Amino acid sequence: MSGFWGVTRAIVGREFLRFIHQRERFIAALVRPLVWLLIFAAGFRAALGLSIIPPYQTYITYETYIVPGLCAMVLLFNGMQSSLSLVYDREMGSMRLLLTSPYPRWWLLFCRLFGSTAISILQVYAFLAIAALFGITLPALGYIAVLPGLILGGLMLGALGLVLSSFISQLENFAGVMNFVIFPMFFLSSALYPLWKMAESSPLLRDICAFNPFTHVVELIRFLLYLQLNFHALAWVVLSTLVLSLLAVWGYDPARGLMKRKG
Amino acid sequence: MTGGLRVTDLSFDYGPKKALDRVSLAVPPGQFCALLGPNGAGKSTLVSLLTRLLVAPTGDIHVAGHDLRTAPRKALAELGVVFQQPTLDLNLTVRQNLSYFGALHGLPRGEMPGRIDAALDRLDMRARGDEKARALNGGHRRRMELARALLHEPSVLLLDEPTVGLDAAARAAITDHVHDLAQQGLCVLWTTHLTDEVRDDDALLVLHRGQIIDAGVTGDIRGAQTLSDWFLTRTGAPA
Numbered sequence: 001m002s003g004f005w006g007v008t009r010a011i012v013g014r015e016f017l018r019f020i021h022q023r024e025r026f027i028a029a030l031v032r033p034l035v036w037l038l039i040f041a042a043g044f045r046a047a048l049g050l051s052i053i054p055p056y057q058t059y060i061t062y063e064t065y066i067v068p069g070l071c072a073m074v075l076l077f078n079g080m081q082s083s084l085s086l087v088y089d090r091e092m093g094s095m096r097l098l099l100t101s102p103y104p105r106w107w108l109l110f111c112r113l114f115g116s117t118a119i120s121i122l123q124v125y126a127f128l129a130i131a132a133l134f135g136i137t138l139p140a141l142g143y144i145a146v147l148p149g150l151i152l153g154g155l156m157l158g159a160l161g162l163v164l165s166s167f168i169s170q171l172e173n174f175a176g177v178m179n180f181v182i183f184p185m186f187f188l189s190s191a192l193y194p195l196w197k198m199a200e201s202s203p204l205l206r207d208i209c210a211f212n213p214f215t216h217v218v219e220l221i222r223f224l225l226y227l228q229l230n231f232h233a234l235a236w237v238v239l240s241t242l243v244l245s246l247l248a249v250w251g252y253d254p255a256r257g258l259m260k261r262k263g
Numbered sequence: 264m265t266g267g268l269r270v271t272d273l274s275f276d277y278g279p280k281k282a283l284d285r286v287s288l289a290v291p292p293g294q295f296c297a298l299l300g301p302n303g304a305g306k307s308t309l310v311s312l313l314t315r316l317l318v319a320p321t322g323d324i325h326v327a328g329h330d331l332r333t334a335p336r337k338a339l340a341e342l343g344v345v346f347q348q349p350t351l352d353l354n355l356t357v358r359q360n361l362s363y364f365g366a367l368h369g370l371p372r373g374e375m376p377g378r379i380d381a382a383l384d385r386l387d388m389r390a391r392g393d394e395k396a397r398a399l400n401g402g403h404r405r406r407m408e409l410a411r412a413l414l415h416e417p418s419v420l421l422l423d424e425p426t427v428g429l430d431a432a433a434r435a436a437i438t439d440h441v442h443d444l445a446q447q448g449l450c451v452l453w454t455t456h457l458t459d460e461v462r463d464d465d466a467l468l469v470l471h472r473g474q475i476i477d478a479g480v481t482g483d484i485r486g487a488q489t490l491s492d493w494f495l496t497r498t499g500a501p502a
Contacts, residue, residue, distance in 0.1 A: 003369030010366030014352070021354045093348030100314045101367035102339035108367075255318040 007103050008111045015115030018085070029077060029123045030130065033070035037131060041066050053194055055226035063136050068222035069191025071124045071146075072214065075154045078123065080182055082116035083161030087168050099252075106249045109162060113245075116161070117154030124150055142225040149224040152237050153217035159244035166251025189215040190222075213240035265328040267291040267450040268313075268419045273322030275308055282308040284473040286322070290452050290466065292418065295445035297461040297481070298454040300470035301498050306454040307347065309470070310423040313452075314344055327418045327450075340368065343417035345408050347424045353397040357388065360396055361411050368415040382410040386440070402433030409437065419450045426460060434460070458490040471498045 019025065041063045052059060089095040098108055128143065164177055186192075188209050195215070199206035209215050216236035223230040250256065268290045275283040283305045290296040300306045311317040313324060315335055324331040327341035351360050361379045370378060383389040386406045396404060405425060412420060422441065426434040438460050445451045453460070461467060463482035468475055477484055477497065485493040 002371065006366045006369060006372060010363050014355075014363055017355060017359070018352075093346055093350040094352060096314070096316060096344075096346050096348070097350045097364065098367065099316055100339060100342070100344055102336040103367070103369065104336075254315055255320075 011111035012115035019119050030126055033073055033127050036070055055223045055228045068225055069218045071221050072218045074124045074127055075120045075157045078120035079157030079161035082158055083165040084174055086165035087171050091171055105252055113158040116158050120154045121150045138225050142227055145227050146221055146224040149220045156237055156241040159241055159248050162248035163244055163251055185214045188212050189218055191218045268452055269325040271323045273319050275319045281473050286475055288468055290450050292450045293448045294466050295442055295451045296466040298468045298470055301456055304470045305473040313421055341418050343412035343420045345412050345422040345425045351396040351404055356393050356395055357407055358392045364411050365414050378414055382414045386410045402429050422453045424455055458494055
């Protein structure tokens, strides 16, 4: 078992070292949600009236409403960033080194996933700390209670990144992922507007949002931040994580020939 | 033969294009075997199959007696690989690169520093251990990759065109070193398209259009011709 632990430590450690070497990435990951929070939300504050919906017990400002969505956004972008670096690794050759380790491939992939999730979570907390500095605070215990939700959401979105990386043949195709995965996932969710608000303009869009697993990551985080558990969201996220993980393992199956294109 | 590398009836295709057609080969321990083939002969596909980056629908691969299909962990643990593409993390130091690899192969943490020192000593690289990989020149990077491939003390060493992009001195140094390793008992499969890396007493396999078209001892095969001329007449490709 010590070998498994050593592999985990090495892969996670390398993800951290890589992250430290890319300071721009950290800054970009922080600036993105802060722009939404401090500029976009400030502008929309007046336009969007929010009624009291669970888990909130009082009227809340729009800034407060979008914090969970922005936490999930950090996880989403990081999942995609990790997917991008997997494709990059494959093009550059270092993926070969990883995949020729004698340890089971699913375990190697899980370690990668775990490493990138840990980095995402650090970024979420950095974002929450800055938001608090600007006066957007949450229940104190919520910061701790949300951790399992962040882990699960990070794993789900990281697994999505793994699946995508196994199907993207070239680095150049990554812009497509941005357009066809990140934006629809983010905008067709409850991150920026509650679903009942969406239903007012289009019940169909509301149904799509309710089907989008990202919505459930957002809601899981939102409820946990207020010390409540949304079982429906939890079930959706767990199920999506399982399905995406299985797809990722299948995508990286050597018999399927992921490395063919570079063979 | 239980040790060494054994490939039996290996075929692989990319859709309609046949990359390898019933390839069989055997390299015993202590032998330097050169796999010579022009570009596109199927060398890289063979390397991908030997390292389990790809899995062939038919054929068997045994590394040190372990079947890669049924016991991949044991087989991969006996295999050291130098890939054609550079696989170093340039932002990490030489030692960090080696210990990352060692951990991927399950080496105990306590043994790591000693093993890394020994691996670096073998290739005269110890003084460079704390430098970033980015600071090394092409020849030293390759040497480091070789040191890394030997870190877990494999019994089979696979090198995929390891001298591509190196200058003459670096090429000669790597080629000599790996020949020495074979003499010390390592089983070596060295793929190349450069005939001057192959010595007369090396075992030679010629891969052309996915098939092994010649196998034997280099000196016997080439006869009175230079290996380069012989290879050219045999494959129609300049070596």
